[in-house]
Amino acid sequence: MITGIEWIFIAVAAFLAGGVNALAGGGTLLTFPVLTAAGLPAVMANVTNSVALCPGYFGGTLAQRKDLAGQGARLKLLLPIGALGGVIGGWLLLESGEKLFRALVPWLIIGAATLLALQDPLRRWLLKRAAERDRHAFSTQAAALPIALAAIYGGYFGAGLGVIMLATLGVTLDDTLTRLNAVKQALSFVINVAAAVYFLFSGQVAWAVAGVMAVAALAGGAAGGRIAGRIEPALLRKIVVAIGFAVGGFYLSR
Secondary structure (H helix, E strand, O other): OOOHHHHHHHHHHHHHHHHHHHHOOOOHHHHHHHHHHOOOOHHHHHHHHHHHHHHHHHHHHHHOHHHHOOOHHHHHHHHHHHHHHHHHHHHHHHHHHHHHHHHHHHHHHHHHHHHHHOHHHHHHHHHHHHHHOOOOOOOHHHHHHHHHHHHHHHHHOOOOHHHHHHHHHHHHOOOOHHHHHHHHHHHHHHHHHHHHHHHOOOOOOOHHHHHHHHHHHHHHHHHHHHOHHHOOHHHHHHHHHHHHHHHHHHHHHO
């Protein structure tokens, strides 16, 4: 039974996650530990988190829809792959069971925090690569397999998915970072929606918690968008990374 103070912590964590995702990414690193601390089993916490935060990805995709113009052929190939990977990842989560997932949680959190810490260096490298117009750029087909693997991870846990996606697209496709980021947003949305739809029938969604989180996360995302120009994303990202490493270390110690 979730207590009154735990409901407050859940709502606050979801609000912060919505704002963090709008500014820097990594909101799952804030919400997942709060859900498990409130007594939800790890698998249920992850499933509930995925369903609750799913609407936030739509906002990010909508905001960058103009940068998807002219990428129809690319999206026709990659979006179905992303959706299938999200469902497979969700299936693996439910089939792996509580014991295995709990054993993996510390490493998943630490891995996600590491990816988030590498986001800025990765972005600089991708910008440099684009400026140099690498002659060894590959086709959209070359991105299919790594995108599928990233999508499976996204359906299974998801934290740090955006970093993995952007790196994969930047290595396999020859395009501007802005356009690749728009594809990343669309893929993240499709992957999370596919996994969330699969989870709807799993019996693992804590619906009351998901409802509170969804409302709070949407409010947090709106607030984050309004103050985006007044907060340094790099500083916020460092704070989230530090929290991620601390949480991962705590789970390992247990």
